[in-house]
Amino acid sequence: MHEIIRVTGLTKKFKDLTAVNDLSFSVKQGDVYGFLGQNGAGKSTTIRMLLTLIAPSAGTIELFGKKLQGNKHEILSQVGAVIEKPDVYKYLSAYDNLRLFAKLSGKKIGPAQLMEQLETVGLASRAKDKVKTFSQGMKQRLGIAIALVHDPKMIILDEPTNGLDPHGIADIRNLILRLSRERNKTILVSSHLLTEIEQIATRVLIIDKGKKLVEGTAEELFDPAQTVVELSTLDNAAAARQLAGSQWAIMLQPQREGRVVLKLDRKSIPDLHRYLVQHNVDVLSLQPRHSLEDYFLQLTSGNQHVDAFTD
Amino acid sequence: MKHIYRFTLILIAAFGLQLTSHGQDVMPLIKKVKAKLDKVNDYTATGTMKTDVVFIKAPIGKVTIYYKKPNKFKLKKESGISVLPKGGVTVTMNNILSSKDFVAINAGKEMVGSFMTTKVKLVPTNDSSEIVLSTLYIDETDEVIRKAITTTKENGTYEIEMSYGKYLSYGLPDKLTFSFNAKDYKLPKGITMEFGDEDKPKKEELKNKKGKVEITYSAYTINKGVADSVFKN
Amino acid sequence: MWTLLQIELYKIFRRPRTYIAFAAITALIAIIQLGLKVDGKSYMEFVMADLNRSFSIEGNLLNGYFVCYVLLNLLLVHVPLLISLIAADMISGEANMGTLRLLLTKPVSRTEFILAKFIAASIYTLILLVWLAVLSLFVSMALFGTDDMFVMKNYYAVQISEDDVFWRYVGAFGFAALAMITVAALGFFLSLFAENSIGPIVTTMSVIVVATILSTMSIPLFEAIKPYLFTTHIVTWKEFFDEKVDVNNEVIKGTLQNPQRIINSVVVLCVHIVGFVAASIWIFKKKDVLS
Numbered sequence: 001m002h003e004i005i006r007v008t009g010l011t012k013k014f015k016d017l018t019a020v021n022d023l024s025f026s027v028k029q030g031d032v033y034g035f036l037g038q039n040g041a042g043k044s045t046t047i048r049m050l051l052t053l054i055a056p057s058a059g060t061i062e063l064f065g066k067k068l069q070g071n072k073h074e075i076l077s078q079v080g081a082v083i084e085k086p087d088v089y090k091y092l093s094a095y096d097n098l099r100l101f102a103k104l105s106g107k108k109i110g111p112a113q114l115m116e117q118l119e120t121v122g123l124a125s126r127a128k129d130k131v132k133t134f135s136q137g138m139k140q141r142l143g144i145a146i147a148l149v150h151d152p153k154m155i156i157l158d159e160p161t162n163g164l165d166p167h168g169i170a171d172i173r174n175l176i177l178r179l180s181r182e183r184n185k186t187i188l189v190s191s192h193l194l195t196e197i198e199q200i201a202t203r204v205l206i207i208d209k210g211k212k213l214v215e216g217t218a219e220e221l222f223d224p225a226q227t228v229v230e231l232s233t234l235d236n237a238a239a240a241r242q243l244a245g246s247q248w249a250i251m252l253q254p255q256r257e258g259r260v261v262l263k264l265d266r267k268s269i270p271d272l273h274r275y276l277v278q279h280n281v282d283v284l285s286l287q288p289r290h291s292l293e294d295y296f297l298q299l300t301s302g303n304q305h306v307d308a309f310t311d
Numbered sequence: 312m313k314h315i316y317r318f319t320l321i322l323i324a325a326f327g328l329q330l331t332s333h334g335q336d337v338m339p340l341i342k343k344v345k346a347k348l349d350k351v352n353d354y355t356a357t358g359t360m361k362t363d364v365v366f367i368k369a370p371i372g373k374v375t376i377y378y379k380k381p382n383k384f385k386l387k388k389e390s391g392i393s394v395l396p397k398g399g400v401t402v403t404m405n406n407i408l409s410s411k412d413f414v415a416i417n418a419g420k421e422m423v424g425s426f427m428t429t430k431v432k433l434v435p436t437n438d439s440s441e442i443v444l445s446t447l448y449i450d451e452t453d454e455v456i457r458k459a460i461t462t463t464k465e466n467g468t469y470e471i472e473m474s475y476g477k478y479l480s481y482g483l484p485d486k487l488t489f490s491f492n493a494k495d496y497k498l499p500k501g502i503t504m505e506f507g508d509e510d511k512p513k514k515e516e517l518k519n520k521k522g523k524v525e526i527t528y529s530a531y532t533i534n535k536g537v538a539d540s541v542f543k544n
Numbered sequence: 545m546w547t548l549l550q551i552e553l554y555k556i557f558r559r560p561r562t563y564i565a566f567a568a569i570t571a572l573i574a575i576i577q578l579g580l581k582v583d584g585k586s587y588m589e590f591v592m593a594d595l596n597r598s599f600s601i602e603g604n605l606l607n608g609y610f611v612c613y614v615l616l617n618l619l620l621v622h623v624p625l626l627i628s629l630i631a632a633d634m635i636s637g638e639a640n641m642g643t644l645r646l647l648l649t650k651p652v653s654r655t656e657f658i659l660a661k662f663i664a665a666s667i668y669t670l671i672l673l674v675w676l677a678v679l680s681l682f683v684s685m686a687l688f689g690t691d692d693m694f695v696m697k698n699y700y701a702v703q704i705s706e707d708d709v710f711w712r713y714v715g716a717f718g719f720a721a722l723a724m725i726t727v728a729a730l731g732f733f734l735s736l737f738a739e740n741s742i743g744p745i746v747t748t749m750s751v752i753v754v755a756t757i758l759s760t761m762s763i764p765l766f767e768a769i770k771p772y773l774f775t776t777h778i779v780t781w782k783e784f785f786d787e788k789v790d791v792n793n794e795v796i797k798g799t800l801q802n803p804q805r806i807i808n809s810v811v812v813l814c815v816h817i818v819g820f821v822a823a824s825i826w827i828f829k830k831k832d833v834l835s
Contacts, residue, residue: 052648074651076651087642088643104652361792392694
């Protein structure tokens, strides 16, 4: 599998703010690449740099094995994108919008193909209606139709589920899976919601304050052998001492807010539980998380989105 | 659209013919001029008219002039807009002839161009006359009026110069120049919407406010009859 | 490039806003024509008052050519405001709608994108002027007939023969088109800097209003900059309605009194257009699209 995107040392500075800081990652063909980070972490800036909307301050971007700078036309004709809200011309119909953007993609796309595209996103019946009468979800689907209309090899979706209801979110998720499995598209999808990414991504990159936090395959990051347990007891210090003198000591992690943290295989959790009971540790709670979730929770602790990551 | 003008000042000379008995010494001369003009019962003339006023840029226009005895006169411009001095319209035959009493005074000889003329001053005896004073310059050899200067109460002084050619025997001019004093012209910028000042004329140009109307006759058709309807407005 | 231009024109002429200017011009011209048709006589008396003291001017003074001249005098000051409605919205409007980022993720060059948009705005301007010409010249000719054209200037009047007028209008409208494209270029340039269209539209209008005031005020302080203000040159179309005279003060048909003045204005306006468009391209190529 060869690389579709290779980003090296990518940096973007806006006056005093460094939005993206020395970021490197690569996306391989067929990946559904989950790009995770809080709002303002630098996801959008990175995506805009991939799409030539923003010029990098430093670093290189290669797409399809070619430098983005100097090969813009060739590269962009193989990319489809939805960036944040999918805004289109409100005074035009869905069909006319699709036709207009299809024309710009440089490929000849006939009326039948345009209608077919609207069919796949479920807008065929509203093709002639002006977009100003559309709901947010319909606009989102039209945006995706526009991104797909020229049959690009790679699709970039920036926060595609923003502003959608649960039904709409499920629709988008299913569409992404279908595009990946049935049409073998490489997809880069960004989100600030872990739940969205973990259900579809084959690889995941988490960034924070413009820097890479962790990158890996879903198998690695969702590995049950790498489960993190957070232990809350009546006397955390005593519990920590107890565990430090036992066979669990090698699994101990630095404490967080006084709580004891261990990293272990998911299968060992009942044993841990038993050990604590046998040694009279008064357990208040024992919360297991896979490592990706743990990362993200650390990242967003105290954040309004924290509830989205708990089971 | 054709426009009709009473450009009757050409015939201003004719009022001399209406004089009765003042200025005995010049009467025979005036009578001779009258006799010559009397040969013409009517005419239709074609020609060109040019308005020459320093602050008006006007093209030459084609005109047709109609005349019928005793005092019917009409100037028609073939097309376009005509700009004529106001006096030319208001000093009509009628208001000149309404007062018949003039005193004719021989004022000596004077050259008009290369022609020796007799200068005759006509002073109306009627106070209500529009004309204050007229001076005719009569060529005794050819028995025609070469020049006339008329001062009016309302419209200033006019000067008419005539030159003769083919139609000398009828006393009809080939060219007639009507000179007058043009008043100041300046329009506020609000009306013209011209905001630049570059077009301001030089001071000496403004002083020279004499305007002229020139009529050059190319052909006359004499005594072939002119319908009265032509003179109606 | 051709595809981009087609798309831009398609967008312009599918927007309701585009037709505001056409409706406004139609309404204004109709009102003025109606007014002159009904009460033209007293208007002419007012305008001609000064000349009428010494002269008797006859003929169809209030003809179609004259009415068109009056209309152009009144309208060409305001048409820039209508043009800025569209031109100052070309980039900022797309940024505001959020379509700019989508357009620029397509394989199009930014230079071509800017040029296509500017040309589209210029075509809109031209069509607006053609519409203005049809209404103000041809409809006026039909309503008021034709005759010699009598133009009053501050210090003199010009009478132009009927058969010498039409080409002057062709020239005047051609010049007006150039002047209005300059306005479009200004609005277009300003539209780069905002993510809503109100800002650039108001800024364009303000620049025009301020520059027009500077151009019309005869204050020595401003005289020095006057020749460089494009608003000074917008009114140069009037030079087409002034003729040369020969030594006998006789009009020479088919001449212009100050052809050099027209050429100067054309040069100044062209420099403005090229400057604004080049600056637009230069800035836009480096611009980070954050909208």
